[in-house]
Structures are given as C-alpha cells and as structure tokens.
Amino acid sequence: MIKFEEVSRIYDGQTRAALANINIEIEKGEFVFLVGGSGSGKSTLMKLILREFRPTTGRIYVSGKDVAALPERKIPALRREIGMVSQDFRLLPGKTVFENVAFALQVIGKPRSLIRKVVPETLELVGLADKTGRRPDELSGGEQQRVAVARAFVNHPKILLADEPTGNLDPETSVGIMKLLDRINRSETTVVMATHDWAMVDQMRKRVVELESGHVVRDQARGIYGARA
C-alpha cells in the first residue's frame, strides 16, 4: 500500500537529511506506529506520503503510484485516497460538527444526497451522533479530535495518517481515540500513526517503526515503544 525505496529528503538550506535512505513497506490493512523524538523525521515521512513535497532522492509508492513522479494536477486525486488527522484538529470554527465533516466531501464535489447519508453514518461511527449541531468550541478536546477523525475518514480513504493525534489529549481520552483508529483499521484501512505515547504503543502491540535523526533504527512487528530489537 505504501512503499519507500531508498528515500532521502533534505530541506532547502539544510545540510542534514530530514530522512536518509528510508526503506519501508506497509501492507494493505496494516497498523503501524511511527515513533521517535521530535525532529526524527516522522512528520516529514507523512508529508512525503501526502506529496506535500517530493523526496530529494528515492521513490515512494502509494497504492501503486509513484508519488514523486506524480504531476501536480494529479495530487488532489492522490489525497482523496488518504485521510489525515493532526495533533491540532484543524476544524473550522464557524461550522458545526456536521458541516465540518461534510466540508471534506463538498470540496471534492460529492452530491448533497450522498453527503446527507454518509456524514451521519460517520459521526455515528466516531460516537458523535448526538452532537452534530455543535460548534468546535462547544466540544471537549477528545470530541474535537473525533470530528477530525470523522472528516479524515468520511470519504473512506485507503490510508489514514495520524500525526500525534493524541498529543493534546489526556490519557483516558487518548484511549478512546486509539480505539477509534483501531476500529477504522479493522475496516481494511491502512493506518499510520506517529506518536510519543509509549503506553499506547506498548498496549496495542502493533508494528513499530522507530526513526532517529532521519534513519530507521527499528522496524518490529508487534513491538513496544522503548525496546530495541
């Protein structure tokens, strides 16, 4: 589903590589934790999958397509296959929960009839069926992140990327979000989650890829946060 071949990325004006010679293959339906300290390259890796920029060298395949070679006009189509959840929720403050989720479908031109059907289903899935009319500032942090997950998932992407989705949440709320991502993963969606939350990683026993200064230092099936293979 996602394949990195000898990928390096050096940001403009820097000499040190943000990512260096990365080789990772993630299968369809897999759940992968990306761990590592700040600046280890986790976010860069996700941005490369989303084609926010090209790798300096190497190839990246996302559902069979060479992302680095993708012409600019085909980027929107790529991103429709990927859902993205970030640490800071990124909701639109003026819109209700329903409108925030519907927005993701509206802007890619989905018909209103479909939106009216799919958005309530998705809000049901994330456990917000009773809060569709609320605005983001009327919700708790955990609820806001559920809205963000709903928005990322409403178009049923093949891949869900989550960049420290629990970073701003307390442990109890984080467990809820984690369970939600797990449930989404079980519907055949590939999930890649960057996190600092070692307790969560240890508990889930999923594949763990650890980055350090842009290098993969560990890639372990059913891993835990701290251990080296």
Place this chain on the structure above:
Amino acid sequence: MRHALSETWSGLVRNLGITLAVIMTMWVSLSLFGAGLIAAQQVNLFKGEWYDKIEITVYLCTAKLQTGGNCEPGQDATDEQRAQIFTAIQNNPEVEAVYYQTKEQAYQEFLDVFKDSPIKDSLSIEEMQDNYRVKLVDPQEYAGLVSQLQLMRGVQKIQDLHQILDPVFKWLGALQWGTIALSVVLLLAAALQIGTTIRMATFTRGREIGIMRLVGASNFYIMGPFLLESLIAGLVGAVLASGTVIFGVWFIIMRNTGAGDGFRWVGWPQTGIAVGGMVLVAIILSVIPTVISARRYLRV
C-alpha cells in the same frame, strides 16, 4: 458551482473596500486605454487608403468644377494636358512612383469610404476628379515638383496629404500614446491590487484552504472563487469604462461633427472595437495576476 458562487459573493463582500478600489482603478485605466484606441483609429481614418503610400495628389480639371488652378472653366483637362503632366511627373528625379486614378475609381473609393454615412449621396461622379497620386523618393523634397506642376495647364489643385495631416497626427499620436502609457501604469496598479487581495484572502481563509488541499479539492475548486471575484471586479470596471468611452465619443465627436465636413470621424464601429479591446484587457488583467498569485499562495 454553488460553492464557487457563494464563496465569490462572500469574498466580494468581505473585501468590499479593495474590490471597489480595483473596480475604480480598472474603470479609469480602461477608459484611458479606450481613449487611446479611439485616437489610434481616428488616425487611421484620417490617413485613409493613400497616406502611407503617397505624398502628393495632383487633381486634374473637370467640367463640373469651375474654380481654381489652371483650368479652362467648364472643360475637362485634355488628353494632351494629361500626357504633359504625366511626363513631367515621371521625368522628375524626386518621384518614386505615380498612380493614376480616374474619376470613376475616385468615386468608387469615395463610396467605399463613406458607405455608412449620409455623405455618400452628397457628391456625384461628375464632381470627382481624375488625379495623379505621387510617391516621392524623399517626402521632404516636394517643393520642386509642386512648383513645376502648379504652372501646368489642366492642373486644378495640388495637395500634399502629409503637410495637411502631420500636425494633426502629432496631437493625435500624443493623445494615443499618452493615454495608453497612463493606462498601463494604472492597469499595473490594478493587477497589484488584485494580487494583494488574494494574498490577504489566503491568509484569512488559510485554515479552510489548508483543509481543502488536504482532502484533495482540485486546484480549480480552490482557485475558482478568487478567479471569479477578480473577473467580476475587472468586468464591472470594463463596463463602466465602456460607458465612459461611448459617452465621450458621442459627446465630443459624434455630436459635433456633421455629415458635411468631409472628414471621416470615428463612430460606433470604431467605438465597438475599442470596447472589445477594453473588455479583453480587463479579462486578461484580472485573470493573469489572480492565477500568478494563486499559484504562489495556494500551492498544493
């Protein structure tokens, strides 16, 4: 489409001040540009078919015309006189080329030129004159030929188009280039205003645009409202400027120039061309800065 329209509307309202500024700048600059186009066309009308080809026209006597020159009243120039005049012109070293035009040809040209004007009924074929049109090697060296021909029988009148028209063209040319230069400066200002508006809009709507990009909205979907917004401002400016130019042509030229003065003045056809040019420039100058700044600030 619904999104594009509602976003366009809210964008126009949100940036009402700057939108009005763009419209007003467009209005003034396009009016100037339109005036330049009108002046340019007026020059071409004055020039007619012959201005760029010849310097001197030698009109021959004709029976209908009683006045002037070396004519026998009520007589056409004779064949002998014509031959002498032609030989004189041809043998003059200052002459590069000479064209002979019969009164029938002259009448046909007159009809073509004034086909949409009441003037076309004011002259008959008998009032036309056979003439020689002369191109000189050096346009400044006309005096010798003119003084030579002035004495020849059968010559009714000698006219140097450049001597008559060049002073007029100096003013019209200044008007034309002055207005166009000023309009270019102002159009540049309008383009910068549009660019700045979009930059500001991408900041105020930054989060929204970020999400649109993230979930895979197409470039056109994101850019569409911005494009429509500047296009509308540009076109409103063009409509106002067209009104100004149309009024100006009517007020200054059409109202004051009768059918009888013998000059060709700009009218509705030329105004139509100027309006077309203004609308075209308005479209280009609202779309191009939008696309440039959108590509810069709305990068995927």
